Amino acid sequence: MSGLMLPEKIQPRSIIVKMFTMLPFSQKKSQSWSTANSEQSRFPVLLLAKKLSKVSISTFVIYWMILVLHNAFLGPLSNIPGPRILKFFSRLFVLRREPPGTNFKKLKEWQNQYGRVVRIGPNTIAISNKHMLQQVLLHDDLPKGPAYRRIEKLGNTMFFTDDKLLHRKLRRIISPAFSTKYIKSLEPYILSSNKSFLKRIDNDIKKCKCNVSRNERYGIVDIWKVLNYLMLDIIGETAFGQSFGLLENNDHVVPRTIAQTLETISYISASPIFGLIKAAISFSDVRTANNKMQEFMKSIIMERLHGGDEVHRNDILQILIDSQKAHNIQDKLTADAIAQETIVFLIAGSETTSGTIGFALIELLKNPQKLNLLRDEIDQIKLEQEQALLCHHQLKNLPYLNGVINETMRLNFIAPGGIERKVDTDMVLGGHLFVPEGTIVQCNIHAVQRDPDYWPKPNEFIPERWLAGSDIPADHEAFFPFSAGSRICIGNAFALHEMRVTLANLIKSYDIVAIPEELQASDERRAFVTMSLKYKRFMVQMKRREQ
């Protein structure tokens, strides 16, 4: 055995002792060991390293503190007003105590308290001056900020990328799918989904056990939910090549999986601990659903890619598939890229549109005289023989309908937490404010669209401001419902088309009466990604109108 003994100098115990003595917290303990001092004296290099490590850690901490203090009080953003704590910490850290989904309210409060430019983080500012917003979004066209990268796991898509070249390329390939002419060719899908929508409402009214007054055939309908189903089904029809059938069956693996993933991402960013626990609990369900969704999408895309003329269909998906025919390899989208872009259409194009129609209905029910004005305008249009639903060409120029939609989007901006941009080279904002490269700019469109200097009676629903010759004309320079610049919503004309057709046919077909408690609850808003109702439902009484 003795032959196997290591020399005392490199016995395992002595090595452990040496490692311990190098750690700063073990100082006291190591001194109590009789061997420690003699070990150190025999290894002066160790002693030196120990001292050096202490010095370098302290130097780093002091250097870091000086940097933080300098950035807070002497840096280029130091003169911008804002809550003191946000000079040092990110607002996400400070806002952890707010109820999840309500950060946008705090942002608006800060903007009211400190002005149109507020410092909301060590290197982040929020702006709500219309000229500055025009500059950031339109003229300087700054790239997207880092928040988008958190969701980029869904793929490096047109929506999320901050790479200007990649964005330009994707936008060029995808734009034809959203041209006015192409959208017109998609109208049959929008109308057939609207037919299913009205059928679903009729069924819900019929099924409703709690008719308010059976004689009048009113029923209670969760209009928030069915509107969401309708918009998902339209995206299914136009971007996935087939309806999800939600209006008939209430469930489909694709929207369910995406909703679960988005919910988890938004919880993780709003409250990391709670979000991670939630993610861990639902992990296996989400993975199974995710696999099913991938299979579903792969089969659709492969069928279109290899099915030839027989499976050709005039829809958004076809435009992406047709990119395969491009001569330049750069202009072809891979099957994966096609799948990712269609998922993004589902995310960007369903809750946004259904939410806006839902908010329009809420505003109209709060202002019944405006609902009557809208109905009068819509009733002027007569359905032609064999025509079941009003079509877009009959609606697109109706002034009051467009006023209602614009005013709804003004009051209920879809991303009230702001849209984020990153300063890519030093700039002067609004002609006087130096903003260094790397600064994050939160464009607070929600605040601009409710600013009393731009909008008299800013919190009132006044569709009349959008009519020609109005006493309180709308300020078009302070209106950004679809953003502006190169990243303006690519689906804006498509969304307006869907919203006009759906809202007009809904108002034409039904008498809708508010339920007071529901109307009151609808004031409670939450915004994880898009603005929504806290309880994600809005019950109304509905009955078919006598035509």
Ligand code: HEM
């Ligand atoms: C009322 C409905 C809608 C509203 C209010 C809305 C609003 C917006 C806004 C504000 C942006 C800019 C986001 C940013 O810069 O961070 C955006 C971008 C986008 N939207 Fe919409 N949207 C709506 C409907 C739609 C629809 C129906 C689609 C597609 C089917 C769509 C697809 C997109 C895409 C792909 C982008 C990214 C464009 C790019 O970065 O080039 N949106 N939308």
